[in-house]
Amino acid sequence: MTDVEHGGTAGRRLGEIARVHREEWARVVATLARRFGDLDLAEDMAAEALATAVERWPVDGVPPSPGGWLTTTAHRKAIDRIRREARREEKHREAMMLSDTPEPLGAGEPLGAIEDDRLRLVFTCCHPVLAMEARVALTLRMVGGLTVPEIARAFLVQETAMGRRITRAKAKIKAARIPYRVPSRADLPARVTGVLAVLYLIFNEGYLASAPEREAVRGDLTAEAIRLTRLVRDLMPADGEVAGLLALMLLTEARRAARLSASGELVTLDEQDRGSWDRALIAEGHALVRSRLASGQAPGRYQILAAINAVHTDARDVRDTDWSQVVALYDQLVRLDPSSIVRLNRAIAVAELDGPEVALAAVDGLPLDGYHAFHATRADLLRRLGRSEESRAAYDRAIGLAGNSAETAYLIRRRGQLAGP
Amino acid sequence: MAQYLMSVLDDTTDSATPEEMSAIGVFNEQLDAEGHWVFAGGLASPSTATVVDARDGQPVFTDGPYLESKEYLGGFWIIEAPEFDVALRLAALASKACNRRVELRPFLGA
Numbered sequence: 284m285t286d287v288e289h290g291g292t293a294g295r296r297l298g299e300i301a302r303v304h305r306e307e308w309a310r311v312v313a314t315l316a317r318r319f320g321d322l323d324l325a326e327d328m329a330a331e332a333l334a335t336a337v338e339r340w341p342v343d344g345v346p347p348s349p350g351g352w353l354t355t356t357a358h359r360k361a362i363d364r365i366r367r368e369a370r371r372e373e374k375h376r377e378a379m380m381l382s383d384t385p386e387p388l389g390a391g392e393p394l395g396a397i398e399d400d401r402l403r404l405v406f407t408c409c410h411p412v413l414a415m416e417a418r419v420a421l422t423l424r425m426v427g428g429l430t431v432p433e434i435a436r437a438f439l440v441q442e443t444a445m446g447r448r449i450t451r452a453k454a455k456i457k458a459a460r461i462p463y464r465v466p467s468r469a470d471l472p473a474r475v476t477g478v479l480a481v482l483y484l485i486f487n488e489g490y491l492a493s494a495p496e497r498e499a500v501r502g503d504l505t506a507e508a509i510r511l512t513r514l515v516r517d518l519m520p521a522d523g524e525v526a527g528l529l530a531l532m533l534l535t536e537a538r539r540a541a542r543l544s545a546s547g548e549l550v551t552l553d554e555q556d557r558g559s560w561d562r563a564l565i566a567e568g569h570a571l572v573r574s575r576l577a578s579g580q581a582p583g584r585y586q587i588l589a590a591i592n593a594v595h596t597d598a599r600d601v602r603d604t605d606w607s608q609v610v611a612l613y614d615q616l617v618r619l620d621p622s623s624i625v626r627l628n629r630a631i632a633v634a635e636l637d638g639p640e641v642a643l644a645a646v647d648g649l650p651l652d653g654y655h656a657f658h659a660t661r662a663d664l665l666r667r668l669g670r671s672e673e674s675r676a677a678y679d680r681a682i683g684l685a686g687n688s689a690e691t692a693y694l695i696r697r698r699g700q701l702a703g704p
Numbered sequence: 705m706a707q708y709l710m711s712v713l714d715d716t717t718d719s720a721t722p723e724e725m726s727a728i729g730v731f732n733e734q735l736d737a738e739g740h741w742v743f744a745g746g747l748a749s750p751s752t753a754t755v756v757d758a759r760d761g762q763p764v765f766t767d768g769p770y771l772e773s774k775e776y777l778g779g780f781w782i783i784e785a786p787e788f789d790v791a792l793r794l795a796a797l798a799s800k801a802c803n804r805r806v807e808l809r810p811f812l813g814a
Contacts, residue, residue, distance in 0.1 A: 412792065460706055461812045462787045470789075 296341045296473035299349075300417045301670055304333060305503045307350035308455050313400035315361060316407070317463055322453045324361055332357035370508055377415040390626045395554045401426060401429060401507075401515045407456065410537045417452035420483040423451055426511075427504060429488065436686055471519060478515060479528050479585065482508050487533050490539070491549075500543060504598035505536050530571035542689075548661070550692040581600030587616045606635040623649045624656075631660055638668040654682035659694060671703040705784045708791045710798050711807040714778030717749035724803050731744060732802035735783060740794060746779035778804065 308329065315325035332353045346352040408422040411568050423429040436443035455461070490505025512529045519525050541555035550556075572593040575586050582590070591612045599602040613629035627649055634642035643664045651657035664678035678698035685691045720728070735741040750769035757764045769776065781798060785791040788810070795808040 315767070412788075459788045459791075462789055466789070 287571070292341075296345055297337070298343050300333070300336055300340055301351070303336070303349040305428070308333075308351055309404065309426045309507065310350055311353045311357055312425055312428075313404040315357055316404055316425075317400060317542075318358065318543075319361055319365075320419075320460070321457055322464055324364070325357075326425065328361040328364070329353070331360050334399075374578045398555040399514055402511060403465050403513060404461060405466050405478055406474065406548050407461060409454075409474065409481055410456070410461050410476065411474060412459070412461070413455065414448075415477065415480070417448050418477050419481050419484050420445060420449050421470050423485060423488065427485050427488070427507065433488070442511065465518070467480045472522070474638055475515065475519060475525065475599065477524065479512075479524060481584070481698040482512050482515070483528060483531075486535070487509075490535060491690065501540060502539065505532070508532060509536060521577060523580055523696045524570050524583045524585050526575055527583060527589045530568045530575070530589035531585050531592055533571070534568035534596050535588060537561040537568065539595060539689065547689055547692065548696065549687070551693070552595060557599060561646065568596070569593055582615075584616065584619055587612055591616075604635070606632055610636050624654070627651060627657055627660060634664060639664040643668065651686065655681045655686070655690075658684065659690075662694075662697070666697070666701060669702075671701045674698075675703075705786055706788075706791075707811040708783050708785060708795075709807075709809045709811065710728055710781040710783060710791075710795050711809070712746075712779040712798075713775050713805040713807060715775050717747075719758050719776065720746075720802065725803070727801040727803070731797055732799070733793070735781070740783045740785055740790075742782040742784055744779070744781040747777060750776045 293483050310323045311332065312328045315328055316322055319325060320363045335356055336349075336353060340346075405422055405428050408425055409418045413421070420434050423434045424431070431446050431449065434449075435442040486505050489501040489506075489508060491500065503581075509529070509532050512525070512532060516522075516525045516529050516599070537560050538552070538555060540561065541559045542550055542559070544550050568589065572586075572589050575582060575589070591609055594605050594608050609632040610629065613625070613632055615619035615630060616625055627646060629644040630642045633645060643661070646657070646664065648662055649657060658681035662674050662681055665671075665674035665677055675698060678694055678701075682691055682694045682698070685694060716733070722750065732741065732744060736787060752770040755768070755770045756765040766783075779802075783794055787793060791810075797807050799806040
């Protein structure tokens with residue numbers, strides 16, 4: 284074997300490790316968390332097992348069941364560590380920890396309504412006694428496998444602050460012995476709102492990554508968010524918001540292939556090749572939206588967002604879009620959630636219905652100066668109004684704030700198309 | 705089984721109404737019947753507190769609580785529960801019974 288071939292094989296194996304990391308991380312962490320009832324231990328040992336894989340697999344080859352190999356390796360490492368720590372403390376010398384089946388937490392416990400380790404991990408990370416921010420951060424870390432800097436960027440906070448938040452949440456789960464299971468049916472409605480918020484954030488992170496060093500669009504994350512949402516829907520088929528979120532994700536995911544150009548630039552909705560949209564996902568999303576409309580119940584946030592996406596995906600061409608319906612749906616959403624970001628998105632639809640001038644008046648004054656989409660929207664509206672100089676300044680602000688490389692490439696191209704110097 | 709401290713947060717002493725007292729009584733019986741009861745009690749006003757410092761050998765007594773605050777510990781339960789979610793439900797019942805906010809904290813390693 285030549286060096287080149289060897290390097291090629293090793294490279295492929297490292298690529299395989301990256302793939303296994305993406306696909307198996309949450310399952311390995313979830314399995315260990317269930318066995319040991321300790322999120323920190325689960326995460327550390329999963330990371331160590333992965334480090335061992337990076338050393339061994341390029342030499343020994345990738346094992347037939349990589350996920351199983353990682354879980355077994357992490358499990359052995361966890362037992363080794365527990366033994367070491369037990370030895371350090373005299374009083375725990377004879378602790379039951381020395382057996383190979385330690386810490387029965389979860390073992391004899393009923394599995395709850397679903398037997399999915401990852402979903403149980405989601406419900407643990409989304410326990411209502413944790414602050415909402417901590418729930419989201421912890422889920423992205425433990426289930427999504429995102430790094431602390433990625434999570435920090437998604438929430439526009441300092442890395443150190445985000446690290447502390449995650450550490451505190453894990454410590455609380457451990458010290459209070461928050462159980463690692465899907466809550467009982469009676470607890471579900473109260474817990475599911477937080478779970479949906481978290482799943483939506485994971486989906487969004489996958490649909491447009493917040494950091495430049497990652498791939499711009501991460502199908503692994505969107506797929507995982509959809510998979511988990513489907514599980515929640517199996518659990519609560521009558522909940523409108525669960526159905527709404529699933530529909531929203533499917534209708535968004537359907538457009539994923541059209542969102543990046545061959546050169547890796549973001550393609551906005553109006554310029555997308557609608558022929559490459561996934562018709563099966565659109566059909567499933569539309570069916571969910573129709574079933575919610577037929578229910579006659581007042582829709583929540585996710586159902587309205589799904590309905591907006593149903594209007595978009597209904598149009599064969601951007602010119603066929605029923606903008607008055609989109610604006611009407613945004614009006615409904617503003618009544619539920621009058622946040623600046625909702626009003627910004629409403630203004631984008633208003634631009635199509637009433638023109639860029641009306642939209643710009645609605646956008647200006649929104650307190651979103653640190654948000655790249657605010658400046659990108661202003662830049663586009665100013666461009667359409669022929670105010671090139673102001674538009675350029677707004678593009679500069681948006682480019683400075685955008686985290687995603689595909690989006691940055693798109694903004695730079697649009698800025699370059701402006702008239703003038 | 706883990707033990708938890710449920711602290712009753714209050715800003716006045718001896719303020720429980722007869723209705724609250726009887727609700728607390730019912731709740732205590734429930735705790736006992738279901739095997740959660742360890743100990744419970746109400747505390748006299750913070751003004752009755754004495755801080756004792758004998759770290760240097762000769763004890764020094766200071767009149768009054770070590771923290772002056774609007775709210776303080778009015779009483780507490782120590783309960784036993786197999787897991788956190790059970791303790792959380794009991795804390796909710798405790799808060800309802802005594803009609804005050806309740807802080808739930810696990811004992812270290814118990």
